[in-house]
Amino acid sequence: MAVAEELHFGRAAARLNLAQPPLSQQIRRLEAIVGAELLRRNSRSVELTAAGEAFLERARRTLRHVQEDVAEARRVGQGAQGVLRLGFAGSAILTVVPELLRRYRGAAPLAQLQLSESFTAQVVAGLLAGDLDAGLVRDADPAPGLSVRTLFTEPYVAVLPAHHPAADGADMDVSALRRDPFVYYPRSAGARAYEQPLSLCAAHGFRPVIAQEASQWLTILRLVGAGLGVSIAPACVRQVAPDSVVCLPLRGPELRSEIQFVQREGEARPLVRAFAELAGEVAQESV
Structure with missing residues (x-):
């Protein structure tokens, strides 16, 4: 590329910080590998042959690909490229x-x-x-x-239908849910995730009856709002709670979800x- 762009072996050698004889030898070796004359030279000038013109374009394309490959490998090494299955x-x-x-x-x-x-x-x-x-x-x-x-933790809240007797309070004690059926997610969600909120009930001497199960919190909230029971949920569910539901902080020792x-x-x-x-x-x- 240097010789083809300069069309002068001396200037190309200086550009590459090479002596001219080794550069001439490299060009001859390249021509032998390609099997065609790439440069036509005499004592006065250097010019590209048709094969040289074609090879120059491909050489430029090859170097562009190499630069792109190096950049891609760098991004992969830095964690900025690839496929992340989350x-x-x-x-x-x-x-x-x-x-x-x-x-x-x-x-x-x-x-x-x-x-x-x-x-x-x-x-x-x-x-x-x-x-x-x-x-x-x-x-x-x-x-x-x-x-x-x-990464972070959050408290649990009681989830009640808006017409529940305790719904008007600022907070509530878990024991007030003792006689209420629960709407809850299935145990297949994970043993700890399932049992941890229920341990709040156990600390007050009861284990609730799970009357309905649902796999999404939005569904659980809607079922609670329809009067099918109550629940205990991470505080973040307040963001999607409908008007038919009240989410109240729980009194007593705080247990946090992770x-x-x-x-x-x-x-x-x-x-x-x-x-x-x-x-x-x-x-x-x-x-």
């Missing part, structure tokens, strides 16, 4: 997770983010099976082979590391 528990979307995803899209526009919504237990199973790269979950059970980092970032132990891919670091930053800013 599972998340549905209720996490009511927290700072949308802001995290927005920030990640801005920080790594070339990364392909494949999102999968499910229960915490299914996100964990997907990680262990290799179907997911990372997860944002709620109150995950410990699992060998996985690393879990708590939103966690989970990945396989020993995960070394820059793409996952970069997302984990950003998740930590966004969570810290939300405190």
Whole structure:
């Protein structure tokens, strides 16, 4: 390319910080490899042959591709490019997770983010099976082979129909729900996620009757609003609670629900590391 652009071996050699004889030898070797004369030279001038014109364009294209490949490899190494398969528990979307995803899209526009919504237990199973790269979950059970980092916590609230006798209060005691049927999510969501809110009832000497099950908090809230029971939920559900529902803080010792970032132990891919670091930053800013 240097000789073809300069059409002068001396100037090309100076541009490349080479002596002229080694440059001439390299050109001859290149012509031998190609099997055609690329440059026509005499004592007065250098000019490209037809084969040289064709090869010059291909050489430029090759170097462009090399530069693009180097840039792509750099981005992959920095965690800014690739495919990130991220599972998340549905209720996490009511927290700072949308802001995290927005920030990640801005920080790594070339990364392909494949999102999968499910229960915490299914996100964990997907990680262990290799179907997911990372997860944002709620109150995950410990699992060998996985690393879990708590990003932030939130309290639980009582979810009551607006006509419930306790709905007019500023807060309430869990024991006031002793005789109410519960609308709740299934145990398949995860053992800890299922049992932890119910432990608040156990601390007051009762275990509620689960009258209805639903897999989405929006459905649970609507069923509560329809008078089918009450529930205990993470405080974030207030964002989607209809007018037919009241969410009240709980009195007594506070038990908090954890939103966690989970990945396989020993995960070394820059793409996952970069997302984990950003998740930590966004969570810290939300405190």
